[in-house]
Amino acid sequence: MTxxxxxxxxxxxxQGVVPISFWHHFSAASGIDLDGYQHPExxxxxxxxxxxxxxxxxxxxxxxxxxxxxxxxxxxxxxxxTSIYDGIVPIPDNHPWLTETAxxxxxxxxxxxxxxxxxxxxxxxxxxxxxxxxxxxxxHNKKTANKLLADAIISDRPKVTQALAVITQDVIKQATVAIxxxxxxxxxxxxxxxxxxLDHHDFQELVEKYDRQIIRAVNQLSDTNILHICGNGxxxxxxxxxxxxxxxxxxxxxxxEDISLQTGKQLFKGKVVLGGLGNTTKDVxxxxxxxxxxxxxxxxxxxxxxxNVIIGANCTVPRDIDIKHLQWAxxxxxx
Numbered sequence: 001m002t003x004x005x006x007x008x009x010x011x012x013x014x015q016g017v018v019p020i021s022f023w024h025h026f027s028a029a030s031g032i033d034l035d036g037y038q039h040p041e042x043x044x045x046x047x048x049x050x051x052x053x054x055x056x057x058x059x060x061x062x063x064x065x066x067x068x069x070x071x072x073x074x075x076x077x078x079x080x081x082t083s084i085y086d087g088i089v090p091i092p093d094n095h096p097w098l099t100e101t102a103x104x105x106x107x108x109x110x111x112x113x114x115x116x117x118x119x120x121x122x123x124x125x126x127x128x129x130x131x132x133x134x135x136x137x138x139x140h141n142k143k144t145a146n147k148l149l150a151d152a153i154i155s156d157r158p159k160v161t162q163a164l165a166v167i168t169q170d171v172i173k174q175a176t177v178a179i180x181x182x183x184x185x186x187x188x189x190x191x192x193x194x195x196x197x198l199d200h201h202d203f204q205e206l207v208e209k210y211d212r213q214i215i216r217a218v219n220q221l222s223d224t225n226i227l228h229i230c231g232n233g234x235x236x237x238x239x240x241x242x243x244x245x246x247x248x249x250x251x252x253x254x255x256x257e258d259i260s261l262q263t264g265k266q267l268f269k270g271k272v273v274l275g276g277l278g279n280t281t282k283d284v285x286x287x288x289x290x291x292x293x294x295x296x297x298x299x300x301x302x303x304x305x306x307x308n309v310i311i312g313a314n315c316t317v318p319r320d321i322d323i324k325h326l327q328w329a330x331x332x333x334x335x
Contacts, residue, residue, distance in 0.1 A: 027046075
């Protein structure tokens with residue numbers, strides 16, 4: 001399959017008038033707290049539940065979840081480091097983070113049939129802030145992650161910058177391994193640092209610079225890489241900061257940012273827009289009737305049109321969502 005054929009197939013392979021897909025984590029615990037190295041059954045379970053989910057929901061494409069492999073392993077060979085990121089160097093090509101990614105993706109692709117699959121990869125700043133928020137018990141406190149990252153940037157900017165440059169190299173390796181193992185592209189999750197002490201200039205130097213390096217690299221491997229501007233938990237992201245990212249497909253929280261798919265098509269000119277539905281327990285996809293879910297989806301299509309539009313949610317949907325709601329949503333695009 002050539003690069004261009006990936007995008008063409010994504011838009012052509014649809015149940016109804018537009019493609020549609022949803023996804024959620026398959027593990028009971030937060031993905032950030034899972035250790036797939038010590039518990040390889042997490043990845044085995046991931047593959048088995050991916051198969052079941054696809055058979056039940058029949059999405060037009062699949063986000064290949066990286067449960068068990070969220071966390072980046074810092075390669076820190078120096079003695080007496082001053083921080084968790086001080087002196088890190090790139091991981092070797094045979095590192096488990098890479099070899100296990102290849103195994104997971106190959107397993108997932110095997111069970112999703114002829115559907116396209118896009119592997120979930122996180123940005124360098126996301127991986128770093130998660131690492132900073134890890135407690136002695138191995139659990140992560142997401143509520144403190146952005147503050148801890150901003151603190152590190154303010155007090156230790158040169159070393160943070162050096163660390164992000166190294167992490168970027170390793171994320172490129174991870175994405176390359178995933179595509180080589182069968183992924184049709186990357187679902188790239190990033191966001192602005194959620195701290196008022198940092199501004200657009202900081203975003204450009206510490207987030208955008210490295211995001212764009214990764215995106216340029218994966219665009220050499222596939223023409224279809226999805227940009228996920230993560231608004232989970234109510235995180236705010238000035239979408240204009242992302243408008244020149246060179247991804248073929250853009251996904252954001254339409255309700256959090258109050259920017260619809262229709263408006264987003266104007267901002268992200270020439271790109272495919274993905275989303276339109278909320279992903280919390282308060283939203284129609286989770287708690288609505290079949291009639292309400294159908295109406296919500298048909299409203300999105302009527303307003304945004306069918307050209308360069310994919311229906312989905314802001315982010316991962318709740319694990320305990322009634323599977324019938326997702327089935328109703330998929331069926332609702334055919335009208």
